[in-house]
Amino acid sequence: xxxxxxxxxxxxxxxxxxxxxVFRHGLxxxxxxxxxxxxxxxxxxxxxxxVRRSWIRMSYTLCLGGLSFFLFIVLTVxxxxxxxxxxxxxxxxxxxxxxxxxxxxxxxxIRNMHRWAAHAMVITVWLHMARVFLTGxxxxxxxxxxxxxxxxxLITLLLSFTGYLLPWDQLSIWAVTVGTNMAKYAPIxxxxxxxxxxxxxxxxxATLLRFYVMHVVGLPLVGFLLMVxxxxxxxxxxxxxxx
Amino acid sequence: xxxxxxxxxxxxxxxxARRRQVEASTTIRDDSEDEMIVSFPxxxxxxxxxxxxxxxxxVVVSIVLQAPLLGxxxxxxxxxxxxAPWYFLGLQELLSRFPPLMAGxxxxxxxxxxxxxVPFLDRNPSRRPSERKVAIxxxxxxxxxxxxxxxxxxxxxxxxxxxxxxxxxxxxxxxxGAAC
Numbered sequence: 001x002x003x004x005x006x007x008x009x010x011x012x013x014x015x016x017x018x019x020x021x022v023f024r025h026g027l028x029x030x031x032x033x034x035x036x037x038x039x040x041x042x043x044x045x046x047x048x049x050x051v052r053r054s055w056i057r058m059s060y061t062l063c064l065g066g067l068s069f070f071l072f073i074v075l076t077v078x079x080x081x082x083x084x085x086x087x088x089x090x091x092x093x094x095x096x097x098x099x100x101x102x103x104x105x106x107x108x109x110i111r112n113m114h115r116w117a118a119h120a121m122v123i124t125v126w127l128h129m130a131r132v133f134l135t136g137x138x139x140x141x142x143x144x145x146x147x148x149x150x151x152x153x154l155i156t157l158l159l160s161f162t163g164y165l166l167p168w169d170q171l172s173i174w175a176v177t178v179g180t181n182m183a184k185y186a187p188i189x190x191x192x193x194x195x196x197x198x199x200x201x202x203x204x205x206a207t208l209l210r211f212y213v214m215h216v217v218g219l220p221l222v223g224f225l226l227m228v229x230x231x232x233x234x235x236x237x238x239x240x241x242x243x
Numbered sequence: 244x245x246x247x248x249x250x251x252x253x254x255x256x257x258x259x260a261r262r263r264q265v266e267a268s269t270t271i272r273d274d275s276e277d278e279m280i281v282s283f284p285x286x287x288x289x290x291x292x293x294x295x296x297x298x299x300x301x302v303v304v305s306i307v308l309q310a311p312l313l314g315x316x317x318x319x320x321x322x323x324x325x326x327a328p329w330y331f332l333g334l335q336e337l338l339s340r341f342p343p344l345m346a347g348x349x350x351x352x353x354x355x356x357x358x359x360x361v362p363f364l365d366r367n368p369s370r371r372p373s374e375r376k377v378a379i380x381x382x383x384x385x386x387x388x389x390x391x392x393x394x395x396x397x398x399x400x401x402x403x404x405x406x407x408x409x410x411x412x413x414x415x416x417x418x419x420g421a422a423c
Contacts, residue, residue, distance in 0.1 A: 112305035136370035143362035174325040185343035
């Protein structure tokens with residue numbers, strides 16, 4: 001009996017240790033505990049420990065920057081799921097899309113979410129830019145972060161555009177043909193730029209692979225790095241505050 | 244731990260006081276008297292709610308609306324009209340009206356560079372809307388033009404990208420008479 005009781009006590013204390021190893025400060029019942037939690041938690045450390053109520057008023061930020069970032073996360077997660085089933089070659093791509101739509105468990109739902117989240121992200125990023133302009137939040141000392149934001153808008157558009165080709169249907173290749181045709185009008189560099197984008201003179205196998213690689217690795221990586229700088233600068237330059 | 248946390252909070256407050264000093268010329272309103280709150284859990288809970296709401300919205304939309312998937316790509320058959328994705332339709336619209344070098348290259352480059360330079364071109368230090376009438380009107384005009392061009396490109400451009408009042412989004416595109 002004694003041995004069992006000792007074992008239970010020991011187990012209980014190990015479990016307590018496990019809990020406190022992950023959740024160090026218990027429930028945030030007081031400001032002090034809440035502040036300590038925010039300081040020592042990796043996910044929460046992006047936020048300042050204390051904020052003024054006027055900075056985070058929803059009628060000021062409209063949550064647009066946060067929603068853009070959240071949509072990026074949604075797109076990463078749904079995108080990973082799609083990558084399990086999608087082969088970027090003209091032989092397989094379209095059939096894989098049909099399979100995703102009709103065969104793969106939740107394939108249609110995940111594909112739809114990826115598509116609509118991408119459209120939503122283009123819209124929220126635009127609106128975020130409009131909000132920042134209209135509140136004059138780009139003014140000193142945030143000039144540099146406005147520039148980073150402009151680049152992030154471009155990355156968002158390019159991500160959306162490269163993704164547009166991947167279903168390999170009539171909508172995809174002709175939209176990308178029209179889009180890449182715009183590039184060839186640049187003086188001197190134009191035709192070369194188009195050749196570089198397409199990996200040839202027309203949209204084909206090489207184009208699909210290039211767009212795929214940029215869509216799933218190149219652009220998200222650049223975008224992620226710019227986001228890190230963007231968020232870091234928000235903290236360093238200070239919140240722009242309410243109007 | 245407690246003193247470490249308090250020290251860091253005090254340090255942050257000093258940084259903030261300095262920020263307000265630096266910013267005194269541009270901040271429209273002194274916010275130093277505004278209520279200070281601890282961001283966890285109140286602020287983070289709000290963000291969480293926004294994320295959950297967006298997820299719910301996406302799931303509902305994705306159940307109701309099917310993402311388009313036309314016939315397999317066929318380089319030999321060109322749909323008419325061929326349209327870029329909607330966010331590039333403003334550019335395609337410009338291309339149909341102006342010389343390609345201007346509409347396809349010079350104009351977008353100019354707009355991007357102008358956008359990045361906005362904080363340096365806008366010499367007005369005020370953030371109060373009533374004191375920024377010119378900036379706000381110019382920006383509203385820019386947004387209105389972008390939105391108008393995208394709407395025209397999406398809804399009012401039919402066969403041969405010619406103006407068409409009856410064009411409806413999602414109409415089956417034709418490839419030389421046959422539906423794609």
